[in-house]
Amino acid sequence: MAALADPTRRAILDRLRDGPRAVGDLAAGLPVSRPAVSQHLRVLCDAGLLAVTPEGNRRLYALVPGGISDLRYYLDGLWDDALDAFARAARAEGTRKPDPKPQKE
Amino acid sequence: MAALADPTRRAILDRLRDGPRAVGDLAAGLPVSRPAVSQHLRVLCDAGLLAVTPEGNRRLYALVPGGISDLRYYLDGLWDDALDAFARAARAEGTRKPDPKPQKE
Protein backbone atom coordinates (compact mmCIF):
# COMPACT_ATOMS: atom_id res chain seq x y z
CA MET A 1 0.00 0.00 0.00
CA ALA A 2 2.83 2.36 0.79
CA ALA A 3 4.25 1.49 -2.61
CA LEU A 4 1.48 3.51 -4.26
CA ALA A 5 2.13 6.57 -2.15
CA ASP A 6 4.94 8.01 -4.24
CA PRO A 7 3.83 9.88 -7.37
CA THR A 8 6.90 8.67 -9.27
CA ARG A 9 5.89 5.08 -8.63
CA ARG A 10 2.36 5.85 -9.73
CA ALA A 11 3.82 7.30 -12.93
CA ILE A 12 5.83 4.13 -13.44
CA LEU A 13 2.70 2.03 -13.04
CA ASP A 14 0.92 4.26 -15.54
CA ARG A 15 3.75 3.80 -18.04
CA LEU A 16 3.39 0.04 -17.56
CA ARG A 17 -0.33 -0.02 -18.34
CA ASP A 18 0.40 -0.52 -22.04
CA GLY A 19 2.77 -3.40 -21.46
CA PRO A 20 6.22 -4.36 -20.18
CA ARG A 21 8.98 -1.82 -20.59
CA ALA A 22 12.70 -1.61 -19.93
CA VAL A 23 14.37 0.53 -17.29
CA GLY A 24 15.95 2.98 -19.68
CA ASP A 25 12.70 3.37 -21.54
CA LEU A 26 10.89 4.18 -18.31
CA ALA A 27 13.56 6.58 -17.10
CA ALA A 28 13.52 8.42 -20.44
CA GLY A 29 9.92 9.52 -19.85
CA LEU A 30 10.35 10.41 -16.20
CA PRO A 31 11.90 13.47 -14.59
CA VAL A 32 14.20 11.40 -12.39
CA SER A 33 17.43 9.57 -13.04
CA ARG A 34 17.74 5.92 -13.92
CA PRO A 35 19.02 4.75 -10.51
CA ALA A 36 15.98 6.34 -8.91
CA VAL A 37 13.77 4.37 -11.29
CA SER A 38 15.65 1.21 -10.37
CA GLN A 39 15.01 1.85 -6.70
CA HIS A 40 11.31 2.44 -7.32
CA LEU A 41 11.15 -0.71 -9.40
CA ARG A 42 12.72 -2.60 -6.55
CA VAL A 43 10.10 -1.27 -4.16
CA LEU A 44 7.29 -2.15 -6.53
CA CYS A 45 8.69 -5.63 -7.10
CA ASP A 46 9.06 -6.13 -3.36
CA ALA A 47 5.43 -5.08 -2.92
CA GLY A 48 4.38 -7.74 -5.42
CA LEU A 49 3.00 -5.29 -7.93
CA LEU A 50 5.62 -5.82 -10.62
CA ALA A 51 7.43 -8.75 -12.21
CA VAL A 52 10.76 -8.63 -13.98
CA THR A 53 11.65 -10.61 -17.10
CA PRO A 54 15.31 -10.57 -18.17
CA GLU A 55 15.34 -10.16 -21.92
CA GLY A 56 18.94 -10.51 -23.00
CA ASN A 57 20.72 -7.39 -21.95
CA ARG A 58 17.56 -5.59 -20.79
CA ARG A 59 15.16 -6.21 -17.96
CA LEU A 60 11.48 -5.87 -18.77
CA TYR A 61 9.14 -4.89 -15.94
CA ALA A 62 5.43 -5.68 -16.12
CA LEU A 63 2.35 -5.26 -13.95
CA VAL A 64 1.25 -8.22 -11.83
CA PRO A 65 -2.54 -8.37 -11.49
CA GLY A 66 -2.30 -10.31 -8.23
CA GLY A 67 -0.68 -7.48 -6.34
CA ILE A 68 -3.36 -5.04 -7.40
CA SER A 69 -6.05 -7.53 -6.45
CA ASP A 70 -5.00 -7.39 -2.81
CA LEU A 71 -5.40 -3.63 -2.66
CA ARG A 72 -8.72 -3.86 -4.43
CA TYR A 73 -9.92 -6.32 -1.82
CA TYR A 74 -8.91 -4.00 1.01
CA LEU A 75 -10.64 -1.00 -0.52
CA ASP A 76 -13.67 -3.15 -1.23
CA GLY A 77 -14.06 -4.04 2.43
CA LEU A 78 -13.50 -0.47 3.49
CA TRP A 79 -16.08 0.74 1.00
CA ASP A 80 -18.61 -1.80 2.23
CA ASP A 81 -18.11 -0.89 5.88
CA ALA A 82 -18.26 2.81 5.03
CA LEU A 83 -21.61 2.38 3.35
CA ASP A 84 -22.91 0.32 6.26
CA ALA A 85 -21.75 2.86 8.82
CA PHE A 86 -23.18 5.67 6.73
CA ALA A 87 -26.59 4.00 6.54
CA ARG A 88 -26.54 3.27 10.27
CA ALA A 89 -25.65 6.88 11.09
CA ALA A 90 -28.38 8.19 8.84
CA ARG A 91 -30.89 5.83 10.45
CA ALA A 92 -29.80 6.89 13.92
CA GLU A 93 -29.92 10.55 12.98
CA GLY A 94 -33.53 10.58 11.83
CA THR A 95 -35.81 7.87 13.11
CA ARG A 96 -38.74 9.27 11.15
CA LYS A 97 -36.85 9.09 7.89
CA PRO A 98 -37.29 5.94 5.84
CA ASP A 99 -34.58 3.34 5.64
CA PRO A 100 -31.94 4.77 3.28
CA LYS A 101 -30.53 1.68 1.62
CA PRO A 102 -27.60 2.72 -0.57
CA GLN A 103 -26.83 0.49 -3.49
CA LYS A 104 -23.37 -1.02 -3.60
CA GLU A 105 -21.81 -0.87 -7.00
CA MET B 1 -3.79 8.12 -2.27
CA ALA B 2 -0.87 9.29 -0.20
CA ALA B 3 -3.32 9.58 2.69
CA LEU B 4 -3.48 5.78 2.86
CA ALA B 5 0.28 5.39 3.02
CA ASP B 6 0.67 5.94 6.75
CA PRO B 7 -0.17 2.91 8.91
CA THR B 8 -1.58 5.14 11.63
CA ARG B 9 -4.08 6.58 9.18
CA ARG B 10 -4.98 3.08 8.04
CA ALA B 11 -5.58 2.20 11.69
CA ILE B 12 -7.82 5.24 12.06
CA LEU B 13 -9.83 4.16 9.03
CA ASP B 14 -10.13 0.67 10.49
CA ARG B 15 -11.40 2.10 13.78
CA LEU B 16 -14.00 4.04 11.80
CA ARG B 17 -15.37 0.99 10.01
CA ASP B 18 -17.87 0.41 12.81
CA GLY B 19 -19.15 3.98 12.73
CA PRO B 20 -18.31 7.56 13.64
CA ARG B 21 -16.04 8.08 16.62
CA ALA B 22 -14.63 11.02 18.54
CA VAL B 23 -10.99 12.07 18.60
CA GLY B 24 -10.33 11.04 22.19
CA ASP B 25 -11.96 7.68 21.56
CA LEU B 26 -9.72 7.12 18.56
CA ALA B 27 -6.58 8.25 20.33
CA ALA B 28 -7.33 5.96 23.26
CA GLY B 29 -6.93 2.90 21.04
CA LEU B 30 -3.88 4.13 19.19
CA PRO B 31 -0.24 4.26 20.27
CA VAL B 32 0.09 7.95 19.40
CA SER B 33 -0.98 11.12 21.14
CA ARG B 34 -4.19 13.03 20.52
CA PRO B 35 -2.63 15.85 18.51
CA ALA B 36 -1.11 13.31 16.14
CA VAL B 37 -4.55 11.82 15.64
CA SER B 38 -5.93 15.28 14.96
CA GLN B 39 -3.29 15.87 12.30
CA HIS B 40 -4.04 12.54 10.65
CA LEU B 41 -7.73 13.33 10.75
CA ARG B 42 -7.02 16.63 9.06
CA VAL B 43 -5.09 14.88 6.31
CA LEU B 44 -7.86 12.34 5.83
CA CYS B 45 -10.52 15.06 5.74
CA ASP B 46 -8.46 17.01 3.24
CA ALA B 47 -8.19 13.89 1.09
CA GLY B 48 -11.98 13.59 1.10
CA LEU B 49 -12.01 10.26 2.90
CA LEU B 50 -13.52 11.50 6.17
CA ALA B 51 -16.30 13.83 7.22
CA VAL B 52 -16.58 15.63 10.55
CA THR B 53 -19.80 16.20 12.48
CA PRO B 54 -19.59 18.53 15.50
CA GLU B 55 -21.63 16.92 18.24
CA GLY B 56 -21.78 19.43 21.05
CA ASN B 57 -18.37 19.48 22.63
CA ARG B 58 -16.99 16.59 20.63
CA ARG B 59 -16.25 16.11 16.94
CA LEU B 60 -17.36 12.86 15.34
CA TYR B 61 -15.40 11.63 12.33
CA ALA B 62 -16.93 9.23 9.86
CA LEU B 63 -15.94 7.50 6.63
CA VAL B 64 -17.06 9.07 3.37
CA PRO B 65 -17.81 6.43 0.73
CA GLY B 66 -17.18 8.90 -2.08
CA GLY B 67 -13.50 9.30 -1.30
CA ILE B 68 -12.98 5.55 -1.26
CA SER B 69 -14.87 5.22 -4.51
CA ASP B 70 -12.29 7.34 -6.30
CA LEU B 71 -9.44 5.08 -5.21
CA ARG B 72 -11.46 2.03 -6.14
CA TYR B 73 -11.96 3.46 -9.60
CA TYR B 74 -8.23 4.08 -10.03
CA LEU B 75 -7.30 0.57 -8.93
CA ASP B 76 -10.04 -0.82 -11.14
CA GLY B 77 -8.53 0.80 -14.22
CA LEU B 78 -5.06 -0.32 -13.24
CA TRP B 79 -6.30 -3.85 -12.68
CA ASP B 80 -8.01 -3.90 -16.07
CA ASP B 81 -4.95 -2.61 -17.90
CA ALA B 82 -2.73 -5.04 -16.03
CA LEU B 83 -4.89 -7.97 -17.09
CA ASP B 84 -4.94 -6.73 -20.67
CA ALA B 85 -1.18 -6.27 -20.78
CA PHE B 86 -0.70 -9.68 -19.17
CA ALA B 87 -2.94 -11.39 -21.73
CA ARG B 88 -1.17 -9.60 -24.57
CA ALA B 89 2.24 -10.63 -23.25
CA ALA B 90 1.09 -14.23 -22.85
CA ARG B 91 -0.29 -14.25 -26.38
CA ALA B 92 2.92 -12.81 -27.79
CA GLU B 93 4.90 -15.39 -25.87
CA GLY B 94 2.77 -18.37 -26.79
CA THR B 95 2.14 -17.77 -30.48
CA ARG B 96 5.78 -16.87 -31.01
CA LYS B 97 4.75 -15.04 -34.13
CA PRO B 98 7.00 -12.16 -35.15
CA ASP B 99 5.01 -9.18 -33.96
CA PRO B 100 5.87 -6.18 -36.09
CA LYS B 101 5.51 -3.50 -33.41
CA PRO B 102 3.41 -4.38 -30.37
CA GLN B 103 4.79 -1.57 -28.25
CA LYS B 104 3.37 1.88 -28.75
CA GLU B 105 6.64 3.77 -28.56
Next chain:
DNA sequence: CATCTGCGTTAGTCATGTCTTACCGTAAGC
Protein backbone atom coordinates in the same frame (compact mmCIF):
# COMPACT_ATOMS: atom_id res chain seq x y z
C1' DC C 1 -20.11 32.94 36.32
C1' DA C 2 -16.31 29.84 37.17
C1' DT C 3 -14.38 25.54 35.90
C1' DC C 4 -13.59 21.46 33.46
C1' DT C 5 -13.47 18.54 29.49
C1' DG C 6 -12.52 17.99 24.66
C1' DC C 7 -10.27 19.44 20.47
C1' DG C 8 -7.51 22.05 17.20
C1' DT C 9 -3.15 24.50 16.31
C1' DT C 10 1.77 25.78 16.46
C1' DA C 11 6.73 25.18 17.07
C1' DG C 12 10.30 22.14 17.29
C1' DT C 13 12.68 17.60 16.91
C1' DC C 14 13.55 13.41 14.76
C1' DA C 15 13.02 9.55 11.65
C1' DT C 16 11.96 7.94 7.00
C1' DG C 17 12.34 8.15 2.32
C1' DT C 18 13.80 10.02 -2.15
C1' DC C 19 17.25 11.68 -5.42
C1' DT C 20 21.94 12.11 -7.31
C1' DT C 21 26.81 10.80 -8.30
C1' DA C 22 30.05 7.22 -8.80
C1' DC C 23 31.09 2.42 -9.36
C1' DC C 24 30.74 -2.55 -10.77
C1' DG C 25 28.90 -6.66 -13.11
C1' DT C 26 26.88 -8.55 -17.35
C1' DA C 27 25.38 -9.23 -22.15
C1' DA C 28 25.77 -7.84 -27.04
C1' DG C 29 28.76 -6.18 -31.09
C1' DC C 30 33.18 -5.36 -33.59
Next chain:
DNA sequence: GCTTACGGTAAGACATGACTAACGCAGATG
Protein backbone atom coordinates in the same frame (compact mmCIF):
# COMPACT_ATOMS: atom_id res chain seq x y z
C1' DG D 1 39.30 -10.45 -26.80
C1' DC D 2 38.12 -5.62 -26.36
C1' DT D 3 34.75 -2.00 -26.33
C1' DT D 4 30.11 -0.33 -25.64
C1' DA D 5 25.35 -0.34 -23.86
C1' DC D 6 22.35 -1.53 -20.07
C1' DG D 7 21.13 -2.03 -15.47
C1' DG D 8 21.78 -2.80 -10.30
C1' DT D 9 24.12 -1.17 -6.03
C1' DA D 10 26.41 1.97 -2.35
C1' DA D 11 27.08 6.20 -0.12
C1' DG D 12 25.76 10.68 0.83
C1' DA D 13 22.89 14.99 0.75
C1' DC D 14 18.45 16.63 0.97
C1' DA D 15 13.50 17.13 1.60
C1' DT D 16 9.28 15.47 3.41
C1' DG D 17 6.55 13.87 6.95
C1' DA D 18 5.28 12.08 11.62
C1' DC D 19 5.37 12.72 16.54
C1' DT D 20 5.49 15.30 21.08
C1' DA D 21 4.92 19.26 24.17
C1' DA D 22 2.73 23.57 25.09
C1' DC D 23 -0.89 26.75 24.19
C1' DG D 24 -5.54 28.69 23.04
C1' DC D 25 -10.53 28.28 22.08
C1' DA D 26 -15.31 26.58 22.33
C1' DG D 27 -18.98 24.01 24.66
C1' DA D 28 -20.83 21.76 28.74
C1' DT D 29 -21.52 21.56 33.81
C1' DG D 30 -21.99 23.01 38.56
